Amino acid sequence: xxxxKVGTFTTGLVxxxxxxxxxxxxxxxxxxxVVDKAGLADALFHDWRFEADGTKKNPPFVIDEPRYxxxxxxxxxxxxxxxxxxxxxxxALGAFGIKAILSTSFADIFKSNALKNGILPIVLPAPLHASxxxxxxxxxxxxxxIDLASATMTTPDxxxxxxxxxxxxxxxxxxxxxxxxxxxxxxxxxxxxxxxxPGSINTLQxxxxx
Amino acid sequence: xxxxxxxxxxxVARWRTLASDEGATYDKEIVIDxxxxxxxxxxxxxxxxxxxxxxxIPNPADESDPAAARALTRALEYMDLHAGDSIIGRPVNTVxxxxxxxxxxxxxxxAANVLKGQRVAKGVRVMVVPGSADVKRQxxxxxxxxxxxxxxxxxxxxxxxxxIAMNGDQLAPGEYAISTSNRNFxxxxxxxxxxxxxxxxxxxxxxxxxxxxDPRTLxxxxx
Numbered sequence: 233x234x235x236x237k238v239g240t241f242t243t244g245l246v247x248x249x250x251x252x253x254x255x256x257x258x259x260x261x262x263x264x265x266v267v268d269k270a271g272l273a274d275a276l277f278h279d280w281r282f283e284a285d286g287t288k289k290n291p292p293f294v295i296d297e298p299r300y301x302x303x304x305x306x307x308x309x310x311x312x313x314x315x316x317x318x319x320x321x322x323x324a325l326g327a328f329g330i331k332a333i334l335s336t337s338f339a340d341i342f343k344s345n346a347l348k349n350g351i352l353p354i355v356l357p358a359p360l361h362a363s364x365x366x367x368x369x370x371x372x373x374x375x376x377x378i379d380l381a382s383a384t385m386t387t388p389d390x391x392x393x394x395x396x397x398x399x400x401x402x403x404x405x406x407x408x409x410x411x412x413x414x415x416x417x418x419x420x421x422x423x424x425x426x427x428x429x430p431g432s433i434n435t436l437q438x439x440x441x442x
Numbered sequence: 443x444x445x446x447x448x449x450x451x452x453x454v455a456r457w458r459t460l461a462s463d464e465g466a467t468y469d470k471e472i473v474i475d476x477x478x479x480x481x482x483x484x485x486x487x488x489x490x491x492x493x494x495x496x497x498x499i500p501n502p503a504d505e506s507d508p509a510a511a512r513a514l515t516r517a518l519e520y521m522d523l524h525a526g527d528s529i530i531g532r533p534v535n536t537v538x539x540x541x542x543x544x545x546x547x548x549x550x551x552x553a554a555n556v557l558k559g560q561r562v563a564k565g566v567r568v569m570v571v572p573g574s575a576d577v578k579r580q581x582x583x584x585x586x587x588x589x590x591x592x593x594x595x596x597x598x599x600x601x602x603x604x605x606i607a608m609n610g611d612q613l614a615p616g617e618y619a620i621s622t623s624n625r626n627f628x629x630x631x632x633x634x635x636x637x638x639x640x641x642x643x644x645x646x647x648x649x650x651x652x653x654x655x656d657p658r659t660l661x662x663x664x665x
Contacts, residue, residue, distance in 0.1 A: 251509045251512070251513060252488065252513060254488065254627045254628075255627075256625070256627035256628065256629055256630050257627065257628060257629075260629050260633065261606045261607055261608055261629075261630060262607065262608055262612075262633075264606070264608055265608060279628070279629050279633055284615075284633070309509075310509065314488070315488070315625065315627050316606075316625055316627075
């Protein structure tokens with residue numbers, strides 16, 4: 233499976249001003265048997281978007297509003313992605329076309345899962361987050377550019393803001409590597425280590441004679 | 443799982459050398475007086491929204507943080523609960539005893555001790571789901587499965603069951619479960635389903651009455 237590659241992109245904003253959005257809301261558990269990531273777009277925020285009979289809610293949930301169609305940056309409330317560990321959450325966001333999420337904080341497991349699936353969880357200071365939430369609601373033409381190589385975001389006012397991202401995730405996403413790809417780049421070191429390492433260790437009694 | 447033999451004894455001896463030093467200091471120390479703890483039950487839609495079982499549903503108006511007040515308002519709306527209501531006495535449709543969180547053999551022994559020789563309340567579905575196949579076999583060796591079946595509960599295969607509701611073990615919209623799992627998010631146990639998280643003892647006590655019950659009031663269990 234090809235690892236996601238992220239570079240520079242420019243897209244619109246979608247406001248989701250709810251705090252503590254948990255993974256059971258992002259993808260309800262009953263969709264976890266799905267193995268085709270592409271089909272997960274419909275599972276995204278399913279119970280917020282669809283009536284019991286499967287029709288779209290009227291008025292539609294924000295991500296289904298036609299005025300936000302094609303916008304790839306979700307501006308979400310604090311502690312996005314809390315709750316159950318679930319890689320389907322970033323899969324569904326990605327399948328729907330979300331490329332980055334802006335919040336004041338993310339739940340750790342979600343954040344890690346998102347980075348491994350090419351979705352940028354970007355933590356912003358509260359004032360900047362609040363102003364982008366306002367822009368997302370009021371200015372449909374507003375566009376934001378995110379450049380992963382420089383870890384910067386250019387807001388509609390033309391200002392450029394640095395955002396935090398760990399160097400390893402940044403490298404992996406820029407080069408389109410997954411963990412296995414990365415490990416294979418280190419194969420010489422691994423083989424050298426293995427050659428110098430005993431064939432077995434008794435982990436229950438590390439000091440016992442072998 | 444076999445926990446015996448020379449390797450096990452040697453390993454235990456080694457692990458016992460790994461205790462903290464006398465007089466060790468810590469960044470933060472939390473002291474909990476277990477004598478003052480009551481059984482805990484959740485009333486909301488995240489695991490932090492819990493209270494001592496004798497308590498009452500909190501009021502969003504008392505929350506100083508506006509975000510927490512909004513979250514509480516929404517949770518109470520979803521759960522159809524009202525500030526000031528007691529948690530004891532709330533009716534449930536389903537009792538789920540199990541999950542990897544609270545499906546150990548020790549949990550099943552506690553629950554079986556409550557249900558032994560009793561019948562679960564009429565109209566309440568009670569499921570007992572061991573935390574692993576190993577736990578299931580041990581419980582059957584001890585005859586716990588018979589106790590649960592005789593009481594009118596389902597004795598099930600080990601698995602996730604109603605913790606995640608991916609199979610048929612689900613709540614219908616609006617139904618309530620008392621559950622020994624550790625997730626109570628909206629829709630977690632079925633779309634529109636409402637979850638009270640509690641201990642195996644509290645869940646077993648609730649199975650007998652059909653309403654949330656304090657296990658400390660059961661004969662033979664009070665301290």
